[in-house]
């Protein structure tokens with residue numbers, strides 16, 4: 001059994017961790033979740049594509065007040081990775097508006113989420129300043 | 131060619147805390163007041179559409195009937211997030227336009243006082259053994275680990291994205307939008323909060339999701355609103371006084387969000403609002419420059435800015451300059467949210483899409499008292515429910 005598992009199934013943990021998306025074979029629209037059909041054109045055939053690890057910060061917020069169990073503050077971000085929009089936290093940066101600016105270059109990194117009773121570590125992802 | 135449709139009567143309850151009233155009481159209060167305003171009764175009504183996201187029943191309209199009159203008419207229980215009230219109104223309008231009804235009642239109500247932060251409920255228990263779950267095969271709650279699901283956070287990103295694209299939208303600008311709406315609210319006796327804040331007070335208040343501080347977020351509260359809608363042919367048979375106070379629904383549009391790259395990552399509230407506005411202006415045969423006042427969905431201060439642009443109140447990309455010109459203050463060129471908006475009037479979700487129409491009607495009828503926009507003849511009411519649904523209604527003063 002693996003000792004490391006990805007937090008989401010569109011995160012590939014390898015020597016070169018990266019995200020993957022389902023790309024519509026007809027129109028090229030990309031999706032991260034399990035698909036039934038394409039929300040852009042209705043087609044039902046997809047193939048998997050790798051998403052570039054580097055991107056540009058499109059927008060963000062610094063969440064200071066959140067529901068129970070969510071650690072604050074954190075920087076929630078939306079990143080343009082070579083034309084595909086990706087959601088993630090901005091990590092390895094102070095959660096301070098003076099330290100974050102839209103348009104900044106970022107790159108994918110992995111983040112430990114925790115270890116379960118069987119000693120398996122869940123690994124998530126975030127983006128850090130490039 | 132379908133016939134014109136009019137608002138015959140409309141009302142909203144005081145927004146705020148109603149400890150001794152439940153959702154049915156509040157909805158009844160709004161409905162009975164709308165009947166009084168319209169000069170009709172439950173026996174005149176051919177169709178009812180009702181919405182309440184929090185009432186905890188899928189047959190809320192029938193519960194309302196059990197208090198105000200069980201006449202056997204069809205009831206449509208509707209839900210469309212924050213556009214639920216507009217959806218109820220639009221449902222009744224469609225029934226009348228289809229020729230199946232002459233008079234209809236639309237009602238929206240919510241009990242939300244003390245509800246706290248709103249966002250999706252997905253706090254599943256963290257398991258002792260990682261097990262993938264849901265559409266992303268997630269091992270744990272993603273909110274907070276992979277971005278945010280909180281409404282203040284989502285709309286903060288929407289506002290800063292606009293700033294990224296066009297520039298000029300900083301924390302202080304968003305706070306000044308909030309300052310305007312709170313200033314407007316001091317003239318609205320039905321607002322949940324009617325306190326004026328200084329810019330410093332707004333910026334130094336509790337930060338919820340940068341750049342939205344607490345007073346820059348919509349206020350959870352209790353409230354209801356109801357509208358009686360009438361066909362043009364029926365209106366002609368009513369009294370001169372009823373015809374004089376009737377408000378013409380020049381456009382009624384509901385849209386959902388068309389697919390755009392990234393829209394399933396960060397909701398795109400722009401495209402569907404722009405499409406709804408475009409269609410509404412076409413239907414009404416007017417342009418944004420003709421509007422005497424606008425009530426738009428300022429669920430957060432960051433949302434108001436983008437909707438100036440989406441509703442085409444300003445040139446594309448020009449929302450910051452438009453706000454800085456003073457245009458959206460009540461003495462400006464296009465007053466926006468003279469009610470105080472969701473940030474101070476309050477946002478009892480399913481009531482909001484009728485309450486904003488009430489505000490417009492109040493001015494078009496010349497009955498808005500201290501906050502009357504003098505000579506108002508045309509207004510626009512906009513709501514958006516994340517997910518998404520957008521409702522736009524254009525209203526015009528009766529010619530008579």
Ligand SMILES: [Zn+2]
Nearest residue numbers: 024027038041
């Ligand atoms: Zn497609």
